Amino acid sequence: MMDTTQQIALLRRYEPIIRFTRGEEFFPMDAEAYIRACSLWIKRPGEPPQELIPAGALTPETLAMPYEDEYGTVRFLQFTEPLSAAEMAVQALRQRHAEDAALEEFRVGQGRLARVGYASRVVDALFRVALLARGRVPGDAAAAASLGYRTLLLQDPRYVYHGRVYEERGWVVLQYWFFYLYNNWRTRFSGANDHEADWEMICLYLARDADNVLRPEWVAYASHDYAGDDLRRHWEDPEVQKVDNHPVIYAGAGSHAAYFSPGEYLTKIELNALTPVTRTLRRVQRVWKRLMRETGADSVPGTPEEPVLAIPFVDYARGDGFAIGPGQDAPWDEPVRIDESVGWVRNYRGLWGLYTQDPFAGEDAPAGPMFNRDGTVRRAWYDPVGWAGLDKVPPSSEQLAIVRRQRQEIVDRRTLLRAQVEEKTALLRGLDIQATSIRNQPHLRLVHEQTLREIKALSNEIAKLQAEITAASVVLENLDRHEDLLLAGGAQPLRVHLRRAHAPATLNQPGASGVAELWAAISVTVLLVAFVLLFYFNPRFLPAWLVSILALFAFIEAGVRGAFTRAVSRFATALAIAATLVLVYEFFWWIVGVTVLTLALYILWDNLREFARTRRPIR
């Protein structure tokens, strides 16, 4: 076990560099400074929120006091107070006159709606309308947080991360936790949500080599509550940018999600409420693709499916703004080491900012580094190895031993199987001799039949064992090859674990034009207005007009996105299927009759052909 000094030294050796997007307003800070500036509130079921400790009186020590609450109670911190009219005016003026160059430097890229289809646009419109009704962070909270953060930064101009060192199953995990005072992704960058407080994290996985020296092997960046293999990259993966030994993080503007490469990331968020609909749509899509022999019909098992009816958001992680880390615009201050021994980490299970009671939870502040919003312990905290899918991956230094152990297990198993085959073969031969000897004895009919059944069962069993032996041999061959590769020090496959790695959206993709942007902005409204007008002015031919309008919109969209051929093909096929159903309905018995007749004629033709062939003299 390492002592605190060693842990801090290790954390500092690999501390990351964070590159922000221009326009970013919040940077990693000391969580304890934030606590001191907050008030503590409690929301009991059926009651309005109550202030427990006012701002200025709260300290990390008081926050760390153990407490008991009834079920459904939520404790939360609150940083921002509503701005006065004067403060709002100051903030508005500040933005309007570009006092802060960074604020004005951010320019949006290709609109998020132009990158997705109609269904997502409609869901997005509903989501935004719902935002008016459900709980959300007040409109002036972002401005107030920005002012408050600047005030804190003036008092304590340090950039700080919180570090945790955790050893488990051969891995030494360095967790870098970044605390941001506010997430203004929605209000500032057209993202999904705003909330007070934001905890982000990356993990570095180190293992001891043959010389017992700790070396980094994997690195995982947290991004929007995702988990699993797609989060991590091998340390040698070219996608992991490094300056000396410091991995580079590209932080999403406002969201602070961590990315390996600079760019604009299209994040599609599926609503849980729409799960049954999306599941059905996925099935229909799969059947359609298989029917039409379209690409993607036979996806690799385990590959996550593309979200359907998802709300699109763009995460701008351009990395063209302020940078923190060794050799950057600002260095890191002394890290704050955290683990379960830190009171506020272990004992405070509440939210770190305003509790808006948003049913989608996106506008509620997150809990601390150790907890989920519901107070349960985060997987990233109690199982950082499994969180990034590394539970199945051994450190490099252990791989050879594991390959050999696995090989030996298979060899043993194969030997056992071969012995079983021999034993069962002897038994099978005995039974066959027995069956042959009693086959013409009427008084032994039942015994004979029983013997035949046993022969069949035993024969099947042996076939299965043989198949298993063959499979084991093939696996052994591959394990041998893998062992040779390891012995030769050959390059390990770095990216085979990735199923759907998040990659930046291509800026030059179809639809990047202004026409596509404009169409994306107006299409849903035009579509809905057209429906209403049709309903009132031409209800007689409503179905045909509806289909025509939908098809027209789909064709325009397809043309803009460069998928016209597929759209035309799909539309025609759908109509052909509908027309076929009509014909089947109208001529069902005729169709049955014609099918049977055709079958009869085919059988006749086939038989006659065979007959003629047998009569033909062989030359």
Added chain:
Amino acid sequence: MNDAPAPQHIPLPGFIRRSSHQYRWSMAITLALLLIQAAVFWGVAISLFSSVDWELVETLDEPPEIVLRQIIRAIVLVPFGAALLLCALFCALWPRAGWHLAMIAESLILLVGLQVYLSDREQLLTDRHWLYLHMFVAILAVVFMNSPEGKLLLGQNTGHSRADREL
């Protein structure tokens, strides 16, 4: 030793030999389907026009409703026939554009056919048997043009178009 030919000298069956001419076959079948459809549309239209007693129509101030309906039926069919002819022409000259136009034309035929089927329950506008025939031929055309052979008209991009890669 027998005198059986070596495998490489065994003539290929007809359907395989034809594969080198598949594009021409696809074109021919597409054109045939489109032209047959156009002929049916115009044939029905001409027969409807010729069955109208034009002398009677001229003498009457207001022709009987049944005659009017017959004229409307015929008039509706003419543009479909013309559109299909145009598609056939495009297919022959610019196959890729022709394929798209033909698919749109077939979609329109099916859409109008379905609308008429659903709304014209009294069969005032159409003779049901002709309607079913138009739908049937349009279905055949769509099925063929959507098949790998039919998509040969799309040229090199078939199956590898950007849209296919995207979706």
